[in-house]
Each structure stands twice: as structure tokens, then as C-alpha cells.
Amino acid sequence: MVDRTAEGTADGISPWRDVHLSTARRVDALVAAMTLREKLAQLVGVWVGADPEGGEVAPHQSEMTGDPVVWRDVIAHGLGQLTRPFGTRPVDPVAGARSLAVSQEQIVAAGRFGIPALVHEECLTGFAAWRATAHPAPLSWGASFDPELVAEMAGLIGASMRAAGVHQGLAPVLDVTRDYRWGRTEETIGEDPYLVATVGTAYVRGLEGAGIVATLKHFAGYSASRAGRNLAPVAIGARELADVVLPPFEMAVRDGRARSVMNSYSEIDGVPAAADGDLLTGLLRDTWGFDGTVVADYFAVKFLQSLHGVAEDEGHAAALALAAGIDVELPTVRCYGEPLRHAVERGDVDEALVDRALRRVLAQKVELGLLDPDWSALPDGVDALDLDTPRSREVALRLARESVVLLANPDDVLPLRAGARVAVVGPLADDPMAMLGCYSFPAHIGVHHPDTGLGLGIPTVLSALRDALGEVTHARGCEVRSTGADFTEAVAVARDADVCVVAVGDLAGLFGGGTSGEGCDATALDLPGSQADLVRAVAATGTPVVLLLITGRPYAIGGLAGGVAAVVQAFFPGQLGGRAIADVLTGAVAPSGRLPVSIPADPSGQPGTYLSAPLGQSTRVSTVDPTSPFPFGHGLGYDRFTWTAPRTSAAAWPTDGDVVVELHVHNPGDRAGADVVQLYLHDPVAQVTRPVVRLIGYTRVPLEPGCSARVAFRVPADVTSFTGRDGRRVVEPGAVQLRVSRSSADVHGVVDLDLTGPLRVVDHTRDWTTTAVVTEVEQEAVGA
Numbered sequence: 001m002v003d004r005t006a007e008g009t010a011d012g013i014s015p016w017r018d019v020h021l022s023t024a025r026r027v028d029a030l031v032a033a034m035t036l037r038e039k040l041a042q043l044v045g046v047w048v049g050a051d052p053e054g055g056e057v058a059p060h061q062s063e064m065t066g067d068p069v070v071w072r073d074v075i076a077h078g079l080g081q082l083t084r085p086f087g088t089r090p091v092d093p094v095a096g097a098r099s100l101a102v103s104q105e106q107i108v109a110a111g112r113f114g115i116p117a118l119v120h121e122e123c124l125t126g127f128a129a130w131r132a133t134a135h136p137a138p139l140s141w142g143a144s145f146d147p148e149l150v151a152e153m154a155g156l157i158g159a160s161m162r163a164a165g166v167h168q169g170l171a172p173v174l175d176v177t178r179d180y181r182w183g184r185t186e187e188t189i190g191e192d193p194y195l196v197a198t199v200g201t202a203y204v205r206g207l208e209g210a211g212i213v214a215t216l217k218h219f220a221g222y223s224a225s226r227a228g229r230n231l232a233p234v235a236i237g238a239r240e241l242a243d244v245v246l247p248p249f250e251m252a253v254r255d256g257r258a259r260s261v262m263n264s265y266s267e268i269d270g271v272p273a274a275a276d277g278d279l280l281t282g283l284l285r286d287t288w289g290f291d292g293t294v295v296a297d298y299f300a301v302k303f304l305q306s307l308h309g310v311a312e313d314e315g316h317a318a319a320l321a322l323a324a325g326i327d328v329e330l331p332t333v334r335c336y337g338e339p340l341r342h343a344v345e346r347g348d349v350d351e352a353l354v355d356r357a358l359r360r361v362l363a364q365k366v367e368l369g370l371l372d373p374d375w376s377a378l379p380d381g382v383d384a385l386d387l388d389t390p391r392s393r394e395v396a397l398r399l400a401r402e403s404v405v406l407l408a409n410p411d412d413v414l415p416l417r418a419g420a421r422v423a424v425v426g427p428l429a430d431d432p433m434a435m436l437g438c439y440s441f442p443a444h445i446g447v448h449h450p451d452t453g454l455g456l457g458i459p460t461v462l463s464a465l466r467d468a469l470g471e472v473t474h475a476r477g478c479e480v481r482s483t484g485a486d487f488t489e490a491v492a493v494a495r496d497a498d499v500c501v502v503a504v505g506d507l508a509g510l511f512g513g514g515t516s517g518e519g520c521d522a523t524a525l526d527l528p529g530s531q532a533d534l535v536r537a538v539a540a541t542g543t544p545v546v547l548l549l550i551t552g553r554p555y556a557i558g559g560l561a562g563g564v565a566a567v568v569q570a571f572f573p574g575q576l577g578g579r580a581i582a583d584v585l586t587g588a589v590a591p592s593g594r595l596p597v598s599i600p601a602d603p604s605g606q607p608g609t610y611l612s613a614p615l616g617q618s619t620r621v622s623t624v625d626p627t628s629p630f631p632f633g634h635g636l637g638y639d640r641f642t643w644t645a646p647r648t649s650a651a652a653w654p655t656d657g658d659v660v661v662e663l664h665v666h667n668p669g670d671r672a673g674a675d676v677v678q679l680y681l682h683d684p685v686a687q688v689t690r691p692v693v694r695l696i697g698y699t700r701v702p703l704e705p706g707c708s709a710r711v712a713f714r715v716p717a718d719v720t721s722f723t724g725r726d727g728r729r730v731v732e733p734g735a736v737q738l739r740v741s742r743s744s745a746d747v748h749g750v751v752d753l754d755l756t757g758p759l760r761v762v763d764h765t766r767d768w769t770t771t772a773v774v775t776e777v778e779q780e781a782v783g784a
Helices: 023-033 036-041 093-110 138-144 147-164 183-187 193-209 238-245 247-254 277-287 300-306 314-324 338-346 351-367 390-403 461-469 488-495 531-539 577-586
Strands: 081-083 118-121 213-219 260-263 293-295 405-408 422-425 473-475 499-505 545-550 566-570 658-666 673-682 694-703 708-716 729-731 734-741 747-756 760-762 771-777
Touching (some): 036 351, 093 147, 147 193, 314 351, 338 351, 390 577, 658 734, 694 708, 694 771
Parallel strands (some): 545 566
Antiparallel strands (some): 658 708, 734 747
């Protein structure tokens, strides 16, 4: 029951419910009144309905999920978080929201202080709930090079979650891709820290703007595991950590104002992130000033004992995690329950550490309005709750269209000609699941409940092309993971067509349930199963082939690209991805996506991304050539926009100043389109080896036929900074090049500059964003 013994304010209400008091005073009043059991209850989540015998959606779930919780017992002293009431099994959205409200009312009634639980859900590709819009996967966000559209998508996701009674979303993933073999590559935004930072921070702004707590994950280094194996140790130096891994988190904390961070499962140099106080407290809080909550990735606290072997029992694991800075144990109570209580009562853990975490948790609940007198368990308008609105679908379609990348089209076979006989073959041609990433509800949860149905309308590539073109022939050819398939029907269908689209790639899943996704790592970057053989067999017919890749990672297609007429890449483009792909193939929409990851030439030449120092590129002293046939940033349109030479009026670039680089872009074609102007830094001489080029700015330039625009980049000198030999981040004077480029390897024009002035030491307060202003101009001003 609600406590009535605590001293009230002048208004006769408990001080923690007094909205006229500061958050700190409200929290202090609560902390002072709580018993140890009540405090610990606020530091745990409870996962009701998690089935140890069902399909796993978290590592070692079957081992970590013991006997079902006794609801009355687990809420007796209050509850910190409710884990995934919508994202554990299919539930009608309205019924789910009403059921959640009943649970919240029970939690409020059970505890002395009437504190509701904070509710969290996954939301990487949309609210992970049945009948909620399945948006494009994060690699598609990166391929769009459109942070504002990503922010709009996140705002809609957040609004739908808030309308259902959810408070926290476990996204975005800010891991920078380091090894494409890692199954969770599909969850990353790309291989460049600036792209990941700017797009990821836009997502955070959208989600937080809708009132949902954004959770940055996985902090830090998770994507750099050895050999791309999930949860494997991370072997990187302090400089790679500082210059590649951490910048997206820095930007999302400072500029995005994210209110939660989730730890990485991995260890760096022998120290698991969940027990790393230097990372979770020293860097995140003391240096960066983060004041939100740190939540454990699922079972990560227990893993300190069971997987990492740095704790002897659950109480020891809880002590390590709490001291390091993890405030909340997720997904369900384990180490932060009785084991931590006993450790505190024995004197092994200082209760002040419990209070430290508790204050953060309660402050967030106050800020969310959960302790306000007018709080209601049932959201307004719940009976009209719609998680797949027309506007949400429209944004999903726009983002999917912008993310489709035309890699090659040397014979202009695309767009498909009106009246052409078109065949579509391949295992992904007519499979709605081919559009979805592993954290979409149908792939994450729905596959374990096949009788429920998808809950969404998901057009396939085949159905969308038939809608656009009329008659289209089809053969499956093979399965995604099958070997030794019979291609006879697919070859016959292709031979009778004027052009054949071959749709191959991945199916997302979890822990071996797919070819991409969490726990679905690869030993090499060959297309799974017999799909490459299918492409070759169809190409051998002589019919022009459009190789359509729908994947969660880049695959080595160096041996296939030369034998086909066109190559198109999509990265799990969401529930309307089939329509988006068809729009691009038919020319209804001009392709404008750019690669957020490089396409490797060789399936076993890993690891490596475009961010390599000179000796990481092709050299005369190695027989391995890592040159990508389609590098980071690459992408074509149906019309090649013309660009003027870049220029700047600056004679010198002060190490504490900025410089403006301008150019004009013109669309000479007869269709609307968009180009992506990319700005790279080349630092030829530095005190430590540097990437030959790295992205420091970009902007999309949409133009109607015959129209032109001026693009002006304002580039602060701080974006040239790097971690120097003494471990400090510095802006170093000397000669640099700003390269205006169409990709990381396709340089359009160079601006040579000298950074002048003293060497500057900078930190997390540096100016890290290149701003771009796009202004339409008269065609005559372009001169192109």
C-alpha cells in the first residue's frame, strides 16, 4: 500500500510527489524513507512471460531465465523496470496497453511509496511490438545519409511507444562496424564514426523529443570483437577506442542529450565493460558529464560470473557492476536482488553505492512524471492506439527509398524499360521476411509464433514489381542457406526474359536462426548457401542480370559483379522495402543511397574497413589486396549530377578557427534525384599514423530536373583532431587536404590548406560537426 507515515509538505502530500520541489529534494526524501529492500527493488527489472523453453532473444536466455517470477512477491517492495510487455509475445496493441496499465496499478498499490515501474522496449527498427511499423534497419539509415529523416522516423517510433505506456527504448546501436563477419553488423549504422555519430545522434534527438528515454548501446567496443564473433574479447588500442569507437557516444550524450546508456558485453584488455569503472563512471560521468542511468545489457551482471570469470558468485558480480556504475540490472532480477542485499548486510558492499544508483533511477522517474500526483497508468486515447499509422508507413517508405544503393549500371539496363519481359528469381524475391532486420518484431518474436501472422502488410520485391509492371515471371531458384540446389526452373525463367532480377542475400535471425543478426556470425563473406552459384547460372543464360542484394552485411561480390548488367544493394529496408526497391528498379524513384560500409572484393580478406592507414591499403609487400570494388560512400544515380570545383577564400586555417568550402551541384537529367556530397580529410603527416582519408562532413542535395544548388561546408578545425602520442586529443598544425568526393575513393576536387597556429589540446567539448548549407541557385550560376 502507499506509505502515509512520511512527513508531508505544506500541501499535505508526500514530498516526492510535490511538483513544486526540485527533483533532487524529491529524490532525497524518497531515499531517506526507503528500506534496503525497497531501494534494491528500484534497481532491477522484471521480465514477465520470458520462457526458458521458447526461442532465445537474448544470449544464454534459457540458462539465465529460471523459474517464472511470482508477480505478487516480486513487486512487494516496488519495482524499477518492466521488461518488454509488448516485445515478448504477440499482443494486440490496445489489449497490451490496458494490460500494462493494470500491471502498473498493481505495482503502485503493492509498494509503500506508490512508484510505478519504468517500462522499456526494443525499438531499433521501430517499436518492437506486434502490428507496429517495421522500419528500415540501421545500415539503411546510414545508407540514406539523411539524419533529419532518421530523426523524423525516431520521433514517430517514440510517439507510438509513449502512447502505449512505454518510457524507455533500447536504441540506438552506436557501435562502429569493424568486422563485417559480425552478425550484428546489420544493427550498426556503418563503418565510419562520423556517419554513425551524426545519424545516431539524430535518432536520439527524435526519440528523446517524443518523451522516450534513448539508450545508447553498446558501451563500448562491442563491434570490435576478435574475428567478428559475438561477445568475443576485444583487442584494440586506446587510440582506436578514442578515435573510432567512442565519438558516436560522445556526440549522442552531449548533443543528443541521451538519458541512458547500456554496457557492452565484451571485455577490452581483460576488463569486461560491465565491471569497468574507468569507462562507466570515470569517462562517461566524470569526464563527459552524463547524468542519466546506466542499464545492464541483458544478463550482463550475471555474465561477470558465468562467462567472464571475474566474479566468484552473484553477490560479487553485483558488487563489481554496481561499483563500476551500472544502475539497473536487466532484464530481470538476479544479482541485484537477494545476492546484493546479503552483500550489503554483510558489509561487503557500501550502501552508499546502492543510494548512488537509486538517486539516478528515481530522478529519471521524477523527470518522466511517474511520481506526479496526476500520473495515470492508462495513457490517453488508448482505445484508438495505432502502431502502424499512415504517416509512419510514409516515413518508412521514404527512408527505404533513400537507402537503396545502385552500385553498378554500366549497360544502363536500369531503370527497367517499359514493356520489357522481366523475370525475378532468387530466394528473397517473394519472401516478406527478406525486408526485415533481426530486431523487427516479426523476425525477433513473431517467428516463434507462426500462427499469429505478421501483423503487417509487407510487399515483396516480386509483388511490388508486378504492381508496377504487370506480368513478371518468377522462380525461387534456391533457399538462402541451402547447398546443391537445382537451378533448372530459374534458368529457364531467366532465359525467356529480356532482363532478370536475381534477389539474394540474408534472412535475419537470432543465435543461428538466420544468416545475419545477433549470434549469426560468419566465418567468411561469401553469399550464404548456393546463392552465388544461382547468380552465375542465371548470368550464363546471356539474359542481362540485375544482381539485387538484400543483406544485413556487405558480401564479397568481386567475382560476381563483372558478370552481371547491374548491381543494387539494400540493407533490410523494412516493411515497405519491397516497394522501395521496385520504385528504384522501375525508375519511379531515382537511386540516391550511398554505402555505409565497403563491399569487399574477397570473402576472406577480413577484417578491414576504409579507415586504414597507408600500410593497411594495397602495397607491393603483400599479395593480399584489400581494395574494395565498391567503397564506403559509393552510390550511383540514373543521372550523374555535375559539380563545380570546390573553393575556399581562406588563405590559412587557424587551429582554433574554421574554414568554408563551397561548390555548386547541378542536376542535368530529366528526372528528380538527389546526390550526396561527401567531405573527407587527408592528413599527410601527423605524429601518429592516420587513416588515408576519413569522413568529416556530408550533405544530401535533392534537385529537380535542370536545377542547381550551392553547397557550403563550414569546417571547424576541431574535426581534424586525433589522439596524439601522449594520449591527449590534439589539433595539430600543418598541411592538410579537404577532399570533396563522391565516395571515399572517388575524389572530385581537393582544397589544400595549412593549419596554422599552436598545437591545441581539445576534449569532449570540441566542435565536432561540419555544418552544410544547401541553397538553390539559378542554373547560370553553376557553370555546369
